[in-house]
Amino acid sequence: MGDMEAQNATFHQSQEPEVPAIFKKANRIITLKFEDVVYKIKTQKGGFLSTRRSSKTEERVILKGVTGVVSPGEMLAMLGPSGSGKTTLLTALGGRLGGHLGGTITYNGQPFSNPMKRNTGFVTQDDVLYPHLTVIETLVFTALLRLPNSLTREEKIMHAEAVITQLGLSRCKNSIIGGPLLRGVSGGERKRVSIGQEMLINPSLLFLDEPTSGLDSTTAQRIVSTLWELAEGGRTVVMTIHQPSSRLYYMFHKVLLLSEGNSLYFGKGAGAMDYFSTIGYAPSVAMNPSDFLLDLANGVYSDDREEDRVAVKQALISAYKSNLSDKLKEELNEMSNQLSDGTGHKQFDRWCTTWGQQFSVLLQRGLKERKHESFSGIKISQVLVVAILSGLLWWQSNAHLQDQIGLLFFYSGFWGFFPLFQAIFTFPQERMMLTKERSSGMYRLSSYFMARTVGDLPMELVLPTIFVIITYWMAGFKSTAGNFIETLLVLLLSVMVTQGMGLAIGALVMNLKSATTLGSVLVLTFLLASGYYVQHVPAFIAWIKYISVSHYTYKLLLESQFKSSDTYRCGTNTTCLVGEFPAVKIVGLDQTAVSIVALFLMLIGYRLIAYVALMRIGVPR
Known part of the structure; x- marks a missing residue:
């Protein structure tokens, strides 16, 4: 018996843990008011077979004049079926919704601001x-x-x-x-x-979108209990929730019931059943209040006929406007005169931490997260297999000029594709994380971008270095340290440029399928125009080589191995100048500085394009 009591005590203790001292009281109190909130979106009208000319844009109203107020120490639950506008309203209240948003949303009588963002938590x-x-x-x-x-x-x-x-x-x-x-x-x-x-x-103001979704009843109870305790500390808590249990329902101080963007009820959670009973909608049997409210929001009361559902919804909307709407607006007007913003006496910096701190933390986090992916066995094996195979195919090819030129072009081709497609996936995969963290004002975009770029360098530079070390000596290139280092540096510069191009494509398109298609087309175009495959390019399309990473890389790789005065065996007891070899002559072994400057300009330019494209992601207002 004693063991059973001990187990029960342990269970209740785990259900309702004591709140640590740092969370017992809110930093400041915030009253959230929203009046006549309307949100509209434009959708394309027309089916799969409709043409662009015949399809029309129609305006769809998601929120239709929703009003309410949540005071410090209160927890508001927004109920409603899927598509009722719960998440849209929550996003609008959290200051994260742009577009055609109408109505008034205030926090202690003031609009959303950076100081308010610093006091707001948002759980997606x-x-x-x-x-x-x-x-x-x-x-x-x-x-x-x-x-x-x-x-x-x-x-x-x-x-x-x-x-x-x-x-x-x-x-x-x-x-x-x-x-x-x-x-x-x-x-x-x-x-x-x-x-x-x-x-x-x-946070003084906490928003949560479906915090109990997919959880068992015990875990859901624990989470809502924690949120209730946070509200008791003077916080304002707003959440959307889908069909909570009855014991969860009675923990909500206020409830907002939505149906197709319309308010059907706003008030105390415990008073909802009484309200609907007074207007003629009472459950025939004892049931979970949230189940009954959701049935009403779906228009289900007596039977399942569609025409009756529409009538029920319209009757509930009319009842809300007659019985609750005016009283609620009067309450809001009375509160407006009493509210004062609490931010005036305290100035907030734009950011919690310095640029250097953000860069350092983001770099550490990025290295910890991506080390498993960057140095995965598959990628390392892929590079090693290609390197060894290339070394065997071009084994000691120093007696054959055309073969060595072919290997140098393969360098530019393989390391034009490989880093590009690694980089294309970077920002599309991190879009949700970047949106979430930028919306909360966690860090500057510049610190994130630099940390991400620097963090990727080990992966981007180590593997091509290993590749060159293996293939260079197996293929029999010039064995001097100067030639080897020059070849390696050219390839590493090319890799960083190609990585930048991949980052730019991914940031601009933000769709993996479209980005990879665009990347493939660009790389193949640059390879074809680099001067190896086609030596007599028509003048009207020859300009492509001037924007081709492969062209400049191929040219610099040739210059790292050959000089115009070098000779090669072109016949029996006959030698010719390397500079006159057709495949070399068309590219040329001069203007080294121009090629280096062009690659550095691309190195900076592609990253600037990626950075500007990422500026679209973040806070909508």
Whole structure:
């Protein structure tokens, strides 16, 4: 009997852990008001067979004048079927929705601002996390980026540890997050890590999109209990949730019920059933309030006939406008005179940390996350196999000028494709993470871009170096250190330029299928125009070689091995000048400086294009 009581005590203790002292009270209190919020999008009208000329653009209204208020210490749950506008409204309230947004949204009577962003946490429905980082690494890196410099590094790490304790993640703190193809923590633990990232800043205003989606009832209860405790500390908590259990439902201070963008109810969660009973909609049997509310939002009350569903929805919309809408707007008007913004006495810097700190943390995080991918056995094996095979095919080919020229062109071709397609995947794969972290004001785009670029250099430079070391000596190129170093440096410069082109294509297109297609076309075009395959290019298309990475790389590789005065055996007891060899003459062994300058301009230019393209990603307003 004593053991059973001890187990029950342990269970309840795990269900409702004590909140660490740093999370007991909000930094400041925020009252969120939203009045007559309207959101419209434009959609293309027409089916698969419709032509561009016949298809028309129509305007679709997602939110139709939604109004409400959430005060400090309250937790608002937004209920409604799929497509009712819950997530759209949440995104708008969180300051992350652009486009045709109408109405008024204020925070302590003020519009959304950078100081407000610093006090706002936003948890998306999909858990956007790095799969190879552990739980503790994920939260520590977030703490180092999002917490202000008024805290020391040790204090930031203590905050991460406190969040882990609060969310019950101590057992899995050293486990990797995992992903679709990588075994890691469970779905519930992953969701708690996402919530923990926002709790780190001790937000005064916390938004959560479906925080209990896909979780078992016990885990869902724990998460909502934690959010309720955070609200008790003076925070304003707003969430969307789909069919919560009855014990979860009664934890919500306020409920907003939406149907096709219309409000059907806004008020105390405990008073919803009474309200619908007074207007003639009462459940015939005892049932979970959220199930009954969702049935009403779908128009289901007495039977399943479609015409009755439409009538039920219209009746509920009319009842809301008659009974609740005017009273709610009066309440908002009365509160407007009492609200004062709490940011006036305290100035906030644009960023929590310096550029150097952001770069350092992002570089460390990037190296930890991508080391498994960058130096994977498959990539290393691929380069080694191609290098050894190339060395065997061109084994000691120094007596055959055409063969050596062919190997140099293969250098430019292989290392034109390989780094390009590695880089194309970079930003499309990180788009969701970049959007999430930039929207929360975690770091500057420039610090992220530089950290990502520098972090990729080991992978981009080590493998081509190994490739050259293997093939150079097997093929019998000139054995002097100067020729070897010159060949290696030219190839490494070419690799960095090609990587930059891949980054630019990926950032511009942001669609892997389209980006790889465009990249293939560009590389093949540059290879064809480089001067190896076609020696007599028509004048009207010859200009392509001046923008071709392969052309300049091929030219510099030739110059690293040959001089115009070098000779080769062109017949029995006959030697000829290398500079007069047809395949060399068409490219030329002069204007070395021009080729180097051209590659450096491309090195900078492609990265600038990628950076400017990435500026589209982030906060919509």
